[in-house]
Amino acid sequence: MAEKILIIGACGQIGTELTEALAGIYGAANVLATDVRDSGTAPEVPYQKLDVLDEKGVFETIKRFKPDQIYHLAALLSATAEKNPKLGWQLNMDGLFYVLDAALEAGTRKVYWPSSIAAFGPNTPRHATPQYCVMDPNTVYGISKLAGERYAEYYFKRYGLDVRSLRYPGLIGWKSAPGGGTTDYAVAIYYDALQTGVHNCFLREDTELPMLYMPDAIRATLEIMHAPAEQIRIRSSYNLAGMSFDPATITASIAKHIPGFNSTYNPDFRQAIADSWPASIDDSHARNDWGWKPNFHLDAMTADMLLNLRSVKGVGAGA
Numbered sequence: 362m363a364e365k366i367l368i369i370g371a372c373g374q375i376g377t378e379l380t381e382a383l384a385g386i387y388g389a390a391n392v393l394a395t396d397v398r399d400s401g402t403a404p405e406v407p408y409q410k411l412d413v414l415d416e417k418g419v420f421e422t423i424k425r426f427k428p429d430q431i432y433h434l435a436a437l438l439s440a441t442a443e444k445n446p447k448l449g450w451q452l453n454m455d456g457l458f459y460v461l462d463a464a465l466e467a468g469t470r471k472v473y474w475p476s477s478i479a480a481f482g483p484n485t486p487r488h489a490t491p492q493y494c495v496m497d498p499n500t501v502y503g504i505s506k507l508a509g510e511r512y513a514e515y516y517f518k519r520y521g522l523d524v525r526s527l528r529y530p531g532l533i534g535w536k537s538a539p540g541g542g543t544t545d546y547a548v549a550i551y552y553d554a555l556q557t558g559v560h561n562c563f564l565r566e567d568t569e570l571p572m573l574y575m576p577d578a579i580r581a582t583l584e585i586m587h588a589p590a591e592q593i594r595i596r597s598s599y600n601l602a603g604m605s606f607d608p609a610t611i612t613a614s615i616a617k618h619i620p621g622f623n624s625t626y627n628p629d630f631r632q633a634i635a636d637s638w639p640a641s642i643d644d645s646h647a648r649n650d651w652g653w654k655p656n657f658h659l660d661a662m663t664a665d666m667l668l669n670l671r672s673v674k675g676v677g678a679g680a
Contacts, residue, residue, distance in 0.1 A: 363391045367428035369413055369460060370435030371403075372396040375475065375529075375578065377537045379432060380406055382579050393426050396435070402537075413456035423463040430586065432473045433460045439479050439502040440631050441541035446501040453505035461516050461524070471523045473586055476510050476598035478530050478571060479503035479543075483637040490639035492600045492646045499637050510597040517596040525585050526598035530642060533662065534575030535669040543634045544570055547611055550624065551666045554615045555677030560624040563631050566609040569640040573603035574657040574665070581653055588651040595646060602642035603655040604662075614663040 366387050371380045371394035380403045384392045389405045401408030411418055413435040423431070435456055442449025457474060464472050481490060482497035498504050506528075513524040531544025539545035546562050553560040573581075581601055585593065606614075612624040647653035657665070670676040 363387050364429040365426060366392045366430050366432070367423065367426055368392065368394045368432045368434065369411065369419075369456075370396055370433065371401060371408070372398050373434055373436075374532060374534060374537045374539075374575075375582075376432075376434045377402045378534060378575055378579050379434070379582060382583060383432070386583070393422075393428070395422065413459065414452060416455075416459045419456075419459040420463045420466070423460075423467045423469065427467055428469055430471045430473070431460060431464055431469055432582075433457065434475060436475075437502065438542040439477075439500055439634055440543050440545075442502040442505075443500055443630070443634070449501040450505055453502070454508060457509050457512065461512070461522065465516075465520055465522055469522075471525065471586060473582065474509060474513055474524060474526050475582075476506045476526050476528045477503070478528055478638050478642065479634075480506040480510060480528060480598070481637075481639050485639060487640045489641055489643045490600070491643050492595070500634055503637075513598065514596040523590060524596065525593055527581060527585060527601045527647075528598045528642075529578060529601060530571035530573050530603065532573055532575055532578050533666070534578075535666050535674065536575070543631045543638075544572065546608065547572055550608070550611060550615065551663075551670055552676055554619050554622045555667065555670055558619070558622055560612070560622075562608045562624045562626050563629045564608055564626070564635050565628050565632060566612075566624070566626050567607050568632070568635050569605055569607040570635060571602055571605045571639055571642045573601065573655065574662040577603050577655045577657055580656075581647075584653065585647075585651060592651045594650050599647045599650075599653075600642050600644040601647055601653065602644040603657060604659050605641040606659055611659065611663070614659050615667070617660070618663065618667055
């Protein structure tokens, strides 16, 4: 009998692509996609509107569907949460509690919940940031992610709930629009390259940040969830890395395909957020424990992003 998969936050940047991948593995009929929006993004996958802050709705959905695995992706991202910190904390923390408690009650086998490099802070080592180090986040998003990591480990040790997590770096993909994160300039820049030939960046040109191409992020998520439990030795959240670059470097990568493309730089409040995050990540624990290894480097990602934005989404067509 095929496993049943519940996705909460299925319409976001990660959820859009993860839903497709999970439907391909387990069969669309065995996947239930949920989000606060009126309709889903994968028509072949059953969809239900669900607000993660509706505690009763979350419990009833999990009790009724009885999922073997839950992917809890709903969150308010860094820059958006800074504009409404109380909602950011409520959505990111209360939603996690509701899902963990309902999963325990329903007998769910595994829960996936993503953390972020935002859980680090200004006193964290910036280069080759280790798995274990000072973590002093100074955004509500980062604070909620660090708290969530501690609760993920607590629920595993106290209740035996098989919670697994990755600290995502900035994620770049072509299937969904930027979602309000500090690293989302690295998605918008490709659209601007094809549509206007210039990108107005809200970070300084030398702001190096860790990034990961979405196909690698989805694969990492599936690999950690499919790994035998004895290989998952970290129950807070694993460091995950792909590549690191700054806005000037990605601009140069794009200019190899679109001569004359350039970026202007007008740092805003997101610069302070980026300055408190790592520039590069040591993900050796993920590599050693369950075999993680990224496939994409910057130039390969750029070629693939531009190809798909042009051919599949028609971005820049006729411009």
